[in-house]
Amino acid sequence: MNxxxxxxxxxxxxxAVLGDRVDTDHSALQGARADxxxxxxxxxxxxxxxxxSVSDVQETLRIASATGTPVVTRGAGTGLAGxxxxxxxxxALSVRGMDRILEVRPDDLLAVVEPGIINADLNAALAExxxxxxxxxxxxxxxxxxxxxxxxxxxxxxxxYGVVRDAVLGVDLVLADGRLxxxxxxxxxxxxGLDLTSLVIGSEGTLGVVVxxxxxxRRLIPGEVCTIAATFPDVRAAAEASAAVTASGAQPSIxxxxxxxxxxxxxxxxxxxxxxxxxxxxxxxxxxPAAAGEADAIAAVLNAAGGTVAVSHDRAEGERLLAIRxxxxxxxxxxxxxxxxxxxxxxxxxxAMFDEIARVEREHGLVIPTVAHAGDGNLxxxxxxxxxxxxxxxxxxxxxxxxxxxxxxxxxLRLGGTLTGEHxxxxxxxxxxxxxxxxxxxELQRDITRVxxxxxxxxxxxxxxx
Amino acid sequence: MNxxxxxxxxxxxxxAVLGDRVDTDHSALQGARADxxxxxxxxxxxxxxxxxSVSDVQETLRIASATGTPVVTRGAGTGLAGxxxxxxxxxALSVRGMDRILEVRPDDLLAVVEPGIINADLNAALAExxxxxxxxxxxxxxxxxxxxxxxxxxxxxxxxYGVVRDAVLGVDLVLADGRLxxxxxxxxxxxxGLDLTSLVIGSEGTLGVVVxxxxxxRRLIPGEVCTIAATFPDVRAAAEASAAVTASGAQPSIxxxxxxxxxxxxxxxxxxxxxxxxxxxxxxxxxxPAAAGEADAIAAVLNAAGGTVAVSHDRAEGERLLAIRxxxxxxxxxxxxxxxxxxxxxxxxxxAMFDEIARVEREHGLVIPTVAHAGDGNLxxxxxxxxxxxxxxxxxxxxxxxxxxxxxxxxxLRLGGTLTGEHxxxxxxxxxxxxxxxxxxxELQRDITRVxxxxxxxxxxxxxxx
Numbered sequence: 001m002n003x004x005x006x007x008x009x010x011x012x013x014x015x016a017v018l019g020d021r022v023d024t025d026h027s028a029l030q031g032a033r034a035d036x037x038x039x040x041x042x043x044x045x046x047x048x049x050x051x052x053s054v055s056d057v058q059e060t061l062r063i064a065s066a067t068g069t070p071v072v073t074r075g076a077g078t079g080l081a082g083x084x085x086x087x088x089x090x091x092a093l094s095v096r097g098m099d100r101i102l103e104v105r106p107d108d109l110l111a112v113v114e115p116g117i118i119n120a121d122l123n124a125a126l127a128e129x130x131x132x133x134x135x136x137x138x139x140x141x142x143x144x145x146x147x148x149x150x151x152x153x154x155x156x157x158x159x160x161y162g163v164v165r166d167a168v169l170g171v172d173l174v175l176a177d178g179r180l181x182x183x184x185x186x187x188x189x190x191x192x193g194l195d196l197t198s199l200v201i202g203s204e205g206t207l208g209v210v211v212x213x214x215x216x217x218r219r220l221i222p223g224e225v226c227t228i229a230a231t232f233p234d235v236r237a238a239a240e241a242s243a244a245v246t247a248s249g250a251q252p253s254i255x256x257x258x259x260x261x262x263x264x265x266x267x268x269x270x271x272x273x274x275x276x277x278x279x280x281x282x283x284x285x286x287x288x289p290a291a292a293g294e295a296d297a298i299a300a301v302l303n304a305a306g307g308t309v310a311v312s313h314d315r316a317e318g319e320r321l322l323a324i325r326x327x328x329x330x331x332x333x334x335x336x337x338x339x340x341x342x343x344x345x346x347x348x349x350x351x352a353m354f355d356e357i358a359r360v361e362r363e364h365g366l367v368i369p370t371v372a373h374a375g376d377g378n379l380x381x382x383x384x385x386x387x388x389x390x391x392x393x394x395x396x397x398x399x400x401x402x403x404x405x406x407x408x409x410x411x412x413l414r415l416g417g418t419l420t421g422e423h424x425x426x427x428x429x430x431x432x433x434x435x436x437x438x439x440x441x442x443e444l445q446r447d448i449t450r451v452x453x454x455x456x457x458x459x460x461x462x463x464x465x466x
Numbered sequence: 467m468n469x470x471x472x473x474x475x476x477x478x479x480x481x482a483v484l485g486d487r488v489d490t491d492h493s494a495l496q497g498a499r500a501d502x503x504x505x506x507x508x509x510x511x512x513x514x515x516x517x518x519s520v521s522d523v524q525e526t527l528r529i530a531s532a533t534g535t536p537v538v539t540r541g542a543g544t545g546l547a548g549x550x551x552x553x554x555x556x557x558a559l560s561v562r563g564m565d566r567i568l569e570v571r572p573d574d575l576l577a578v579v580e581p582g583i584i585n586a587d588l589n590a591a592l593a594e595x596x597x598x599x600x601x602x603x604x605x606x607x608x609x610x611x612x613x614x615x616x617x618x619x620x621x622x623x624x625x626x627y628g629v630v631r632d633a634v635l636g637v638d639l640v641l642a643d644g645r646l647x648x649x650x651x652x653x654x655x656x657x658x659g660l661d662l663t664s665l666v667i668g669s670e671g672t673l674g675v676v677v678x679x680x681x682x683x684r685r686l687i688p689g690e691v692c693t694i695a696a697t698f699p700d701v702r703a704a705a706e707a708s709a710a711v712t713a714s715g716a717q718p719s720i721x722x723x724x725x726x727x728x729x730x731x732x733x734x735x736x737x738x739x740x741x742x743x744x745x746x747x748x749x750x751x752x753x754x755p756a757a758a759g760e761a762d763a764i765a766a767v768l769n770a771a772g773g774t775v776a777v778s779h780d781r782a783e784g785e786r787l788l789a790i791r792x793x794x795x796x797x798x799x800x801x802x803x804x805x806x807x808x809x810x811x812x813x814x815x816x817x818a819m820f821d822e823i824a825r826v827e828r829e830h831g832l833v834i835p836t837v838a839h840a841g842d843g844n845l846x847x848x849x850x851x852x853x854x855x856x857x858x859x860x861x862x863x864x865x866x867x868x869x870x871x872x873x874x875x876x877x878x879l880r881l882g883g884t885l886t887g888e889h890x891x892x893x894x895x896x897x898x899x900x901x902x903x904x905x906x907x908x909e910l911q912r913d914i915t916r917v918x919x920x921x922x923x924x925x926x927x928x929x930x931x932x
Contacts, residue, residue: 107713107814130715152657159654165661166632181907187810188625188842189887191618191668192902193929194911195631198664202657219715247573249596249685290755344653348573376654421655436658441647444917445660451913463659 010067011047014091017059023048032072032092035079036139038337038387039428040394043088045072052097054172054180054211060093061209062178070460071176073205075116075144079151080340081426083204083462093209095146102212104129109217110169110186115146115210131217134161137422138326146210152202154422156325159246159375160253161218163422165201172212173200176453186214199448204424205459207452221287225253226295227318228284230307231276235259235358235370238280239351241305242374245284246347250298254285255375256325259354262369262382265331266324282307282374283321328371328380335369337387339397339428340380341405343412344421347377356411357381364404378421381408406432425463433463476533477513480557483525489514498538498558501545502605504803504853505894506860509554511538518563520638520646520677526559527675528644536926537642539671541582541610545617546806547892549670549928559675561612568678570595575683576635576652581612581676597683600627603888604792612676618668620888622791625712625841626719627684629888631667638678639666642919652680665914670890671925673918687753691719692761693784694750696773697742701725701824701836704746705817707771708840711750712813716764720751721841722791725820728835728848731797732790748773748840749787794837794846801835803853805863805894806846807871809878810887813843822877823847830870844887847874872898891929899929 014022023029028048034040046069051057064071072086074094086092098114101122105111106129113122119140123132135148136155143153149171154163170184173196184190184197200207232238238257245255258266263275275281282302286294295311302309312318332338345353350372357379361368372379383405387395397405409419409432419429419436434442446464450456480488489495494514500506512535517523530537538552540560552558564580567588571577572595579588585606589598601614602621609619615637620629636650639662650656650663666673698704704723711721724732729741741747748768752760761777768775778784798804811819816838823845827834838845849871853861863871875885875898885895885902900908912930916922 105812105814107709108812109712110812152661154655154657162632163655165664166628175910179906181904181910183907185810185884186812186882187844187884187887188813189620189629189810189839189844190884191620191888191890192885193891193899193908194669194914195618195664195667196907196911198631198661201661203660219717243573246575251685289759293755344651344655346571346574346576346652347654348571373655378653378655416652418651418653418656419658421653422657424657425659433659438647440645441649441659441662444641444647445662447917448660448914451910451917 010063010069013063013067014047014049014060017063018049018056021050021052021056023050031077032074032086035077035082035084037080037082037428038395039082039085041085041087042394045086045090045092048092048094050094050097054174057093057095057174057209057211058178058180060091061174061176064091064457065177065455068455068457070457072459073209075147076118076142078139078143078147079426080342080423081428083151083424083426083459085427095209095211096144098211101125104131106131108186111215111217113145113213113215115144115149115213117145119143119145119148126217127220130220132220133215134167134218135164138329145213149201149210149213150204151424152422154378156254156256156373158373159255160251165198167216168197168201168213169216170197170214171200171210173208174211175208176455176458184214202424204426204463206449206463208458223287223289224291224313225315225318226286226291227312227321228295228299228302228309229321230282230302230309232280232307234278235280235354236351237306238282239354239374241302241307242282243348243350244301244305245298246375248297248301250294250301252284252298252375253287256283257372257374258325259370261367262328262371265335265369266327269331269334270324270327283325285318325371332369332382332384336384337395339383339385339401339405341383341408342378342380342420342423343409343417344378345412345415345417349415349417350374350377352415353379353412353417357408360404360407360411364400364407366404427462430463430465476529476535479529479533480513480515480526483529484515484522487516487518487522489516497543498540498552501543501548501550503546503548503806503894504861505548505551507551507553508860511552511556511558514558514560516560516563520640523559523561523640523675523677524644524646526557527640527642530557530923531643531921534921534923536923538925539675541613542584542608544605544609544613545892546808546889547894549617549890549892549925551893561675561677562610564677567591570597572597574652577681577683579611579679579681581610581615581679583611585609585611585614592683593686596686598686599681600633600684601630604795611679615667615676615679616670617890618888620839620844622720622722622839624839625721626717631664633682634663634667634679635682636663636680637666637676639674640677641674642921642924650680668890670892670929672915672929674924689753689755690757690779691781691784692752692757693778693787694761694765694768694775695787696748696768696775698746698773700744701746701820702817703772704748705820705840707768707773708748709814709816710767710771711764712841714763714767716760716767718750718764718841719753720749722749723838723840724791725836727833728794728837731801731835732793735797735800736790736793749791751784791837798835798848798850802850803861805849805851805867805871807849807874808844808846808886808889809875809883810844811878811881811883815881815883816840816843818881819845819878819883823874826870826873826877830866830873832870893928896929896931
């Protein structure tokens with residue numbers, strides 16, 4: 001790597017090529033330091049480049065490569081692992097402004113888009129064609145498709161309709177040196193060479209900058225949507241019931257679990273009647289031509305598992321029930337600062353994982369409100385703490401919180417699970433990455449990033465860094 | 467790389483560790499030179515190692531690495547691109563004997579298997595649990611799961627139920643130096659680090675040896691299966707009808723297209739009445755709870771497109787109709803030696819691709835019987851020629867055949883397609899790989915293989931070789 005020149009030279013070079021798309025306003029730089037995790041990078045980035053074209057991205061990376069300046073790519077900044085936070089001396093490269101839909105092909109069930117488009121905006125446009133892009137992170141109203149790709153996002157519908165990795169056919173990628181590659185294909189099948197598209201999905205800005213994507217679409221699902229709400233005396237009973245639903249062969253489109261602490265916080269926020277103390281809830285939806293029959297079958301499983309069950313065939317009532325789940329994130333913000341965790345376990349291990357969470361709560365003296373995408377085994381335990389920003393405005397989770405999180409991560413790994421189901425490693429989980437991958441695989445993965453980015457200017461200090 | 471020592475030393479080292487699992491019988495070596503493409507490697511491999519354990523694979527690779535000996539991994543040898551053909555001085559490493567099912571988890575919808583198990587044998591065992599592994603290459607009765615993974619296999623059901631890449635959660639991989647890595651996870655969601663599992667799928671033996679896999683299963687589909695057979699005056703009309711079915715929003719489980727030359731050869735082989743001259747056929751299946759309604763809707767689309775349509779609700783009759791499609795490969799063998807091609811195009815481009823095939827036939831003076839997985843846009847044009855094996859028994863397609871294939875490949879790429887939908891690059895298509903990937907991506911991919919295999923001992927001369 002070249003010795004970084006004075007930052008003023010880098011800025012001058014960027015400005016010469018990109019003009020007023022180089023933003024150095026204090027508030028812009030301040031915004032580029034943080035994401036929705038509550039974590040912020042130390043120090044201020046050099047500039048926020050607001051790219052409006054592929055060429056802008058290429059020019060930025062050419063200058064970054066020539067001057068050895070780190071580049072942190074950002075979309076809407078809704079990440080939960082600090083993966084897009086830009087700090088001292090770094091260029092924050094925003095592709096949020098590249099938000100066009102370039103092509104929609106109902107006959108081929110694909111769309112070509114720029115990375116900055118908001119997931120919900122894309123889906124609103126696709127709905128006019130009777131189509132949708134299935135990945136539906138809870139953040140879909142505020143997160144970008146490019147960010148969904150960079151993190152390998154999941155969401156509520158994954159067990160039935162897949163994750164981002166199942167819904168992207170190809171990406172255009174600008175490498176660290178500014179070269180543009182087209183990865184993947186427009187066809188349903190394609191095995192020409194290595195699957196670099198999948199490698200880029202979830203690579204969190206370490207391999208290149210995604211400047212376009214060929215998305216695999218679905219047709220909107222015809223038929224009714226049925227919603228089932230079931231209350232259980234405790235979270236373990238709810239987890240066992242959700243595992244029984246999966247084991248029964250039913251395939252709900254959504255199956256969300258909320259524990260007592262989550263439910264209580266949301267009810268308070270939404271000014272609903274307080275829930276029964278200790279009670280946990282499953283909210284389940286079925287869709288498609290067989291929705292009603294599946295809902296009845298699931299209700300029977302839940303009843304047999306000791307639940308108090310209500311089935312609704314009304315879409316509005318279903319949305320109202322799901323709104324309780326969707327209010328989780330704002331409800332946590334009323335309790336303090338939340339470190340939102342993201343472990344995933346095999347579905348049969350959900351009850352055991354809730355036992356582990358109860359143990360961690362007990363042994364570390366914490367309350368850890370937890371929701372789970374119970375249909376796919378992905379849990380979001382929320383570690384709540386009182387945050388005091390330091391002199392730079394940086395919020396760090398205190399060590400006692402990380403100690404509890406560490407305990408929880410190791411429990412998930414012991415149960416055959418993984419550190420992160422859909423949020424990514426970013427900065428917040430990098431110290432556990434080698435625990436899951438093993439040292440040999442960690443090194444191999446790091447070496448692969450070096451093939452794309454020999455000088456290590458793409459998102460340094462994230463994912464593959466100690 | 468070390469200078470290769472006398473092959474007798476390598477053999478002695480292999481025998482010292484692996485005993486009679488090192489096979490040097492002439493017929494065994496002869497078999498390891500070829501696959502189902504009709505192509506065979508030049509010369510004889512050094513030995514066929516019949517691994518029965520992960521440790522056997524590791525020992526083989528340690529010796530290969532220490533002595534700089536190339537290793538060609540093989541399953542059942544049913545490939546169609548020459549990717550597993552072992553030649554002079556190479557170790558053919560068979561994992562066919564590693565064929566155990568280690569775990570079936572109906573509650574988590576996963577199975578853990580060794581690579582040598584035959585796809586159909588696995589599915590027979592899974593059916594007892596009400597489960598299946600969706601990838602169904604036409605070769606499923608004779609091909610291994612490991613080979614399906616190595617090629618990124620597809621099949622007939624892909625448009626509805628996905629390809630291998632959609633159905634593998636993790637793989638155990640032995641690297642060139644003998645180290646064992648566990649890639650991927652057992653969970654539905656998982657974004658910890660780079661997705662090396664997807665990178666290994668379709669990597670054709672260039673990254674390591676797959677010695678185990680965690681497979682993502684589905685439950686057997688309840689309900690009836692409806693089969694639709696529709697005849698059209700010519701292949702273009704059939705292709706347009708299939709595109710109309712996709713555009714209508716229907717989702718058949720299978721949609722196979724046979725052109726006149728294919729149909730005629732199969733009817734002759736099966737001793738059926740000759741088909742109407744020039745006529746092409748679509749064979750379509752629907753399944754699941756809505757099968758009957760979907761079949762009626764599809765029949766209406768086919769009628770409107772000018773087809774002569776028959777719908778059957780009888781499974782046995784459906785199997786009889788599909789048997790005509792499944793007899794394609796043996797029927798081609800009655801015509802001569804077939805170079806079976808594998809281009810894939812966006813589904814809307816199917817009619818245009820058939821126009822291109824007709825043009826190639828005309829301009830090159832050939833008949834190219836073609837079947838297509840019309841539901842996903844994957845075509846198998848069969849280039850028929852009279853083969854004369856050379857003195858080593860090697861069959862090479864003559865240059866006039868490759869010139870016609872070249873013309874066809876370029877047409878597929880112009881239509882937004884890809885060189886290979888499901889067979890892979892192997893040796894037979896390596897000279898076109900850079901045409902599709904571009905030189906920069908070709909080099910990047912080749913450099914990635916070097917991270918796994920710095921000395922280049924894994925399947926050299928395949929995929930990334932001129």
